[in-house]
Amino acid sequence: MKNKVYIYRSFERFWHWMQALLIFFLAMTGFEIHGSISFFGYQNAVKYHNTAAYAFIVLIVFAIFWHFATGEWRQYIPTVKNLKAQLNYYLFGIFSNAPHPTRKTVLSKLNPLQKLVYLALKILVIPTMVISGLLYMFYRYPQNGGIVGMNIDSVKVIALFHTAGAFLLLAFIIVHLYLITTGTTVTSNLKAMVTGYEDLETAEHDNKQTVPETVSEIISEVVDE
Numbered sequence: 001m002k003n004k005v006y007i008y009r010s011f012e013r014f015w016h017w018m019q020a021l022l023i024f025f026l027a028m029t030g031f032e033i034h035g036s037i038s039f040f041g042y043q044n045a046v047k048y049h050n051t052a053a054y055a056f057i058v059l060i061v062f063a064i065f066w067h068f069a070t071g072e073w074r075q076y077i078p079t080v081k082n083l084k085a086q087l088n089y090y091l092f093g094i095f096s097n098a099p100h101p102t103r104k105t106v107l108s109k110l111n112p113l114q115k116l117v118y119l120a121l122k123i124l125v126i127p128t129m130v131i132s133g134l135l136y137m138f139y140r141y142p143q144n145g146g147i148v149g150m151n152i153d154s155v156k157v158i159a160l161f162h163t164a165g166a167f168l169l170l171a172f173i174i175v176h177l178y179l180i181t182t183g184t185t186v187t188s189n190l191k192a193m194v195t196g197y198e199d200l201e202t203a204e205h206d207n208k209q210t211v212p213e214t215v216s217e218i219i220s221e222v223v224d225e
């Protein structure tokens with residue numbers, strides 16, 4: 001039976017779209033600084049990139065608070081259950097109209113592949129971008145002011161991490177845009193992130209489904225096959 005379910009709350013949707021906008025803008029200005037594109041002009045690109053970076057950090061602070069205040073961080077606990085099935089679906093099943101291997105519910109709105117990828121973004125890629133970006137910001141300027149003793153090689157390492165992260169985010173955006181279209185209908189995922197509501201298949205036992213809360217429940221969720 002299909003029911004209209006409120007799946008993405010208002011802050012979550014605001015955070016998602018602001019994050020999308022900021023990452024897109026940071027990528028655009030960043031790749032102009034990198035020399036790959038030319039749009040705003042180098043000087044402006046640097047200025048806009050710095051401003052957007054501060055806005056991004058503020059958004060991240062609010063998002064971290066929201067995830068812990070609501071307990072929604074639990075959505076990202078990775079699991080191997082159905083991971084292979086989900087991967088098989090995207091690689092093969094989807095092309096032969098196979099059914100989705102996992103079902104979205106309010107308590108489990110991310111499929112196992114999303115849990116893994118989003119967690120990696122949250123704890124690896126985004127922190128790498130923020131830390132390397134801040135180091136980049138505060139490493140460069142004193143040097144411009146003439147502090148000769150600063151180690152140039154470290155800036156190269158910082159730039160390498162920052163640029164590698166930018167390419168990973170770019171790859172993520174491309175795959176993400178494609179996967180958005182693979183919901184129940186081509187636009188159902190997009191609509192859900194805009195309105196908060198999605199028509200979902202609901203079953204009696206959904207009400208009894210719980211999210212892992214204790215450490216042992218979390219561990220068994222991660223390793224359960």
Ligand code: HEM
Nearest residue numbers: 026027030031033034053129130133134136137159166169
């Ligand atoms: C809080 C997050 C971020 C901070 C603090 C930050 C800061 C910086 C700084 C200071 C620079 C060097 C600017 C200059 O050379 O004058 C830079 C370059 C760059 N940024 Fe960011 N950035 C952040 C996020 C991002 C994101 C999310 C992306 C891409 C999606 C990105 C892509 C780039 C790229 C491609 C460059 C050029 C790197 C190079 O060629 O060395 N940045 N960033």
